[in-house]
Amino acid sequence: MYSFERMFRLVGAVLVLALVSACGGSAESGPYVIKFPHVTAPASPKGQTAQRFKELAEARFPGRVVVEVYPAAQLMGDSDSLEALAFGEIQMIATTLSVFDRLTSRFQIFDLPFLFRDLPDVERFQQSAAGQALLQTLEGRNMHGLAFWHNGMKQLSGPVPLREPADARGLTFRIMESDVLQSQILAFGGSPQKLAYSEVYQALQAGTVDAQENTFSNMWSSKFYEVQPYITESNHGYIGYFVAVNGDFWATLPDDIRVGLEAVLDEVTAWGNASAAEINAADRARIAASGLSEIVTLTDQQLEQWRAAVAPVWDEFADVIGADLIAAAQADESGAR
Numbered sequence: 001m002y003s004f005e006r007m008f009r010l011v012g013a014v015l016v017l018a019l020v021s022a023c024g025g026s027a028e029s030g031p032y033v034i035k036f037p038h039v040t041a042p043a044s045p046k047g048q049t050a051q052r053f054k055e056l057a058e059a060r061f062p063g064r065v066v067v068e069v070y071p072a073a074q075l076m077g078d079s080d081s082l083e084a085l086a087f088g089e090i091q092m093i094a095t096t097l098s099v100f101d102r103l104t105s106r107f108q109i110f111d112l113p114f115l116f117r118d119l120p121d122v123e124r125f126q127q128s129a130a131g132q133a134l135l136q137t138l139e140g141r142n143m144h145g146l147a148f149w150h151n152g153m154k155q156l157s158g159p160v161p162l163r164e165p166a167d168a169r170g171l172t173f174r175i176m177e178s179d180v181l182q183s184q185i186l187a188f189g190g191s192p193q194k195l196a197y198s199e200v201y202q203a204l205q206a207g208t209v210d211a212q213e214n215t216f217s218n219m220w221s222s223k224f225y226e227v228q229p230y231i232t233e234s235n236h237g238y239i240g241y242f243v244a245v246n247g248d249f250w251a252t253l254p255d256d257i258r259v260g261l262e263a264v265l266d267e268v269t270a271w272g273n274a275s276a277a278e279i280n281a282a283d284r285a286r287i288a289a290s291g292l293s294e295i296v297t298l299t300d301q302q303l304e305q306w307r308a309a310v311a312p313v314w315d316e317f318a319d320v321i322g323a324d325l326i327a328a329a330q331a332d333e334s335g336a337r
Helices: 004-022 045-060 078-086 097-102 106-111 119-127 129-136 179-188 197-206 216-221 247-252 255-290 300-309 311-321 323-330
Strands: 032-037 065-070 092-096 143-158 172-175 191-194 211-214 230-246 294-297
Touching: 032 045, 032 092, 045 065, 045 092, 045 143, 045 255, 078 092, 078 097, 078 143, 078 230, 092 097, 097 106, 097 179, 097 230, 106 129, 106 179, 106 230, 106 311, 106 323, 119 129, 119 143, 119 230, 119 255, 129 143, 129 323, 143 216, 143 247, 143 255, 172 179, 172 197, 179 191, 179 300, 179 311, 211 230, 216 230, 216 255, 230 247, 230 255, 230 300, 255 294, 300 311, 311 323
Parallel strands: 032 065, 172 191, 172 211, 230 294
Antiparallel strands: 092 230, 143 211, 143 230
């Protein structure tokens, strides 16, 4: 149930959209303001890409477009941002794909463990016809998809070295809001706990949760390595973001601004996605140099144990996600793995 405060905000958002439409999106109505919240630190791949979008968009349309970026959950968390975008309280998101679990089963493809080998593998799928079709999955919810942004490949961390699935038994793992990730942790023998990103550091520090999975860039920029003595370099999953705008707002923009912002977004997406692997590699080195967290390297045999442990997760979600989509994600540029 909405609070009165939230109801007033929603009514206000509707009135603003109505006013913009009545003015025909003219420059005289003032600059078009794009509120763009996200939950990661400014130094993360998403944080840097969001800032670059702001700078280029405002330079391209001085006085006509203003982009307000709110990093590190300063304005709201990922879950709240979905509703806020749909109702026009904000105009843009780059929200982790796992959070869309409750809106569409198709995005669960990105949470299947060991589906993608690396970021180029992810890139090939996202640029394929099947991947590009996913951008329009939420049009009916007033979310116009524009791009996918990378963060990186996920690693496991915990209070003990996680060399094989048996080491995870009994540990409580923080996960994002994803049924696939919940089943993954259960398959490891751990106990999953869904928790907002902004609460992870404190939960790890207090011992409310024992372990987590994340990219090297997130573990560095949010300082998780300070409270996790071991990080296992597993590359078992992917963290990426769905970049979308409020459909009603987007439709009110003059053609030149809409086309221009799409071009800017294409540019920053290419830049950000190309930079993601470099940022993660650099942050891995920083974590190793800190001496606060030991990075555990898995043998091929150990890695195979982790793969075998999560095989039932694929069986559980194959029909939910769609065998056709999974097959498309498994295909490389030649059409087969």
